Amino acid sequence: MIIVGAGPTGLMLAGELRLSGVPVTVLERLREPTGQSRGLGFTARAMEVLDQRGLLSRFDSVATSTSGHFGGIELDFGVLEDGHFGARGIPQARTEAVLEEWATELGAEVRRGCELVDLTDDGSGVDVDFEGPQGAERLRASYLVGCDGGRSTTRKKTGIDFPGSEPTLEMFLGDVRGMGLRSRFLGEKVTGGMVMAAPLEDDVDRIIVCERGTPPKQRTEPPDFSEVAAAWERLTGEDIHDATPLWVSAFSDAARQAAEYRRGRVLLAGDAAHVHLPAGGQGLSVGVQDAVNLGWKLAAVLNGWAPNGLLDTYHEERHAVGVRLLRNTRAQGLLYLTGEHMRPLREIFAELLEHGEVARYLAGMVSGLDITYEVGPGDHPLLGKRLPPRKLLTGSGVTSTAELLRSGRGLLLHGGDAGIRESVSGWADRVDVVAAESAEDADRDFFTKDTDAVLVRPDGHVVWATPGGGELGAALRRWFGSPA
Numbered sequence: 001m002i003i004v005g006a007g008p009t010g011l012m013l014a015g016e017l018r019l020s021g022v023p024v025t026v027l028e029r030l031r032e033p034t035g036q037s038r039g040l041g042f043t044a045r046a047m048e049v050l051d052q053r054g055l056l057s058r059f060d061s062v063a064t065s066t067s068g069h070f071g072g073i074e075l076d077f078g079v080l081e082d083g084h085f086g087a088r089g090i091p092q093a094r095t096e097a098v099l100e101e102w103a104t105e106l107g108a109e110v111r112r113g114c115e116l117v118d119l120t121d122d123g124s125g126v127d128v129d130f131e132g133p134q135g136a137e138r139l140r141a142s143y144l145v146g147c148d149g150g151r152s153t154t155r156k157k158t159g160i161d162f163p164g165s166e167p168t169l170e171m172f173l174g175d176v177r178g179m180g181l182r183s184r185f186l187g188e189k190v191t192g193g194m195v196m197a198a199p200l201e202d203d204v205d206r207i208i209v210c211e212r213g214t215p216p217k218q219r220t221e222p223p224d225f226s227e228v229a230a231a232w233e234r235l236t237g238e239d240i241h242d243a244t245p246l247w248v249s250a251f252s253d254a255a256r257q258a259a260e261y262r263r264g265r266v267l268l269a270g271d272a273a274h275v276h277l278p279a280g281g282q283g284l285s286v287g288v289q290d291a292v293n294l295g296w297k298l299a300a301v302l303n304g305w306a307p308n309g310l311l312d313t314y315h316e317e318r319h320a321v322g323v324r325l326l327r328n329t330r331a332q333g334l335l336y337l338t339g340e341h342m343r344p345l346r347e348i349f350a351e352l353l354e355h356g357e358v359a360r361y362l363a364g365m366v367s368g369l370d371i372t373y374e375v376g377p378g379d380h381p382l383l384g385k386r387l388p389p390r391k392l393l394t395g396s397g398v399t400s401t402a403e404l405l406r407s408g409r410g411l412l413l414h415g416g417d418a419g420i421r422e423s424v425s426g427w428a429d430r431v432d433v434v435a436a437e438s439a440e441d442a443d444r445d446f447f448t449k450d451t452d453a454v455l456v457r458p459d460g461h462v463v464w465a466t467p468g469g470g471e472l473g474a475a476l477r478r479w480f481g482s483p484a
């Protein structure tokens, strides 16, 4: 298996594949990580996904808050059970370092200084041509996954369309020392645009400048800091020209999505499959979740037990998530970055957000906690949704739903049905069976009240639940193949 790109998506996927014993090589163009961080956190669902693999504890501390926003309008994510606005203040470079450490500990090979230049899928494998430190090289892989970012060479060389909307404006981002600015954490609308300033550490601030009426430029190099400081001064009247930039960059509101997440033996994940305005800090998080959706399916194919069509569910499930991602970030851009003519819409939106149902809908969408896949027959409310985080009491003591998913295998969790283990015995090499009861509030809707047992995929989504979830054997076959 070859993955192109050692960003958060590629590294997460590498770890997921290694959990299932698949040999993985990651080709990364850069000789060293840049240390630069576009993202500064991840969403609530991405946190749960990282926790499922025991990765949250590798971060020094993970602070969360329920107060967030939708397009700059305050939104309380606490309206959702287990909901919050995600982890904040974690530089993307730190997330990448954690993921690389985990993936390489599990045996993934990350080859730096290796740039994909071409590929050929001949139906039985993929020839991968790249420029390495010693010159041109070729490898052959059973599958290739392009996690190589918004300008993905994998996507272009495979000929996959990337339809969407052109950029309408250009924004600047910078980490700058010695500005002494007041914090504008959620951004501040000013005449002519929007500015954001958030303290990072050691007198360094993250600034974002959005000046309306700036036609996007086709840049091959980052902007000069003087350009950023001039835009900041035009919008705020504050002179930051003498501050020291650590790095600056430009980005836009272009929104595009790959028409196919899979063509033959080539797949796309993360920014290679979707680019959009970074509103609500969702890009890295969705990329990591693409990887967790794809990893076990690809491993099932390579390990020889994948049921028919399993790999195609990757496009079906994650393309639909990408559609909603582009829609919500576009909507947020319209609310956040437009001028006075949108004020009535913003005001009405603010009123709507006071209604619990509306707030829950939007918080569920941005946090990723509402993702529901089409998984099969039944009317149990957990079907297709993520297994909610719960403390559980098992024969070995107190544990959590996240801990039970650490192995990256399927999970049948039941409340003490003696016969159920027998019905899963043919899948014992793919599915763990655990008897448990709630270790917390018995009124919560899990095991003790309305749920007797759940079958969970390795990515944490429930594909069968009783009562009301169809036949267990059919669900096992559909998601975990034929019994051994």
Ligand SMILES: Cc1cc2nc3c(=O)[nH]c(=O)nc-3n(C[C@H](O)[C@H](O)[C@H](O)COP(=O)(O)OP(=O)(O)OC[C@H]3O[C@@H](n4cnc5c(N)ncnc54)[C@H](O)[C@@H]3O)c2cc1C
Pocket (backbone or CB within 6 Å): 004, 005, 006, 007, 008, 009, 010, 027, 028, 029, 030, 038, 039, 040, 041, 042, 043, 092, 114, 115, 116, 117, 147, 148, 149, 150, 152, 153, 154, 173, 251, 269, 270, 271, 272, 278, 280, 281, 282, 283, 284, 285, 286, 287
């Ligand atoms: C201003 C800003 C703020 C953001 N804030 C957040 C946030 O708070 N939370 C969040 O979740 N997301 C955030 N994002 C989005 C996030 O940064 C991206 O979605 C994320 O980096 C995507 O990860 P990726 O691994 O898919 O792609 P990338 O991070 O782009 O990684 C792709 C990798 O592939 C490598 N590569 C490219 N081409 C080749 C090639 N031909 N051969 C070999 N290697 C190659 C690149 O060097 C790179 O290492 C933000 C984005 C911006 C612009």
